[in-house]
Amino acid sequence: MPAQPRPRISVRPSSAGSGLWCDEDVASGCVVIEFDGDVRPDPARYSVQVGIDEHVHPDEDAVASRDLTRFRWRFLNHACAPSCRVEGRTLVALRDLEAGEELTFDYNATEWSMAEPFHCVCGVCGGSIVRGFAHLDAAARAVRRAWIAGHLVERINHADA
């Protein structure tokens, strides 16, 4: 069976500067984009954590030259009530999305401890500091059960063992 085609997406202005938006409807559970790039053991400003010691980094030249065609996943903004979640090295729609919706995921549900914490402007949390899952209390962790990345679940289970 051929792979499902990826939806059309584009980089556009958002409340956080730039963001990634879907240009067509996306069904819940569909893969929107892959996190391609260099996998390294340490996080940085634009990396996304995809494994216990695995952080995908976009190409530095693409970032420096404001390349809008490659590594577009680096424009994905954080949201405390996200439209997508990270599964392995893919971004998956959490619900049916309509054309024109911003694609977001919850950095607190992929990053254990962030290289560059920041004040959230999502409008839902009232301005929390996004620092990574390690820094969340039990209630904040519980809220994220539906979209937490598998590697964080793995890490918590190891810690409890």
Ligand SMILES: [Zn+2]
């Ligand atoms: Zn927030």
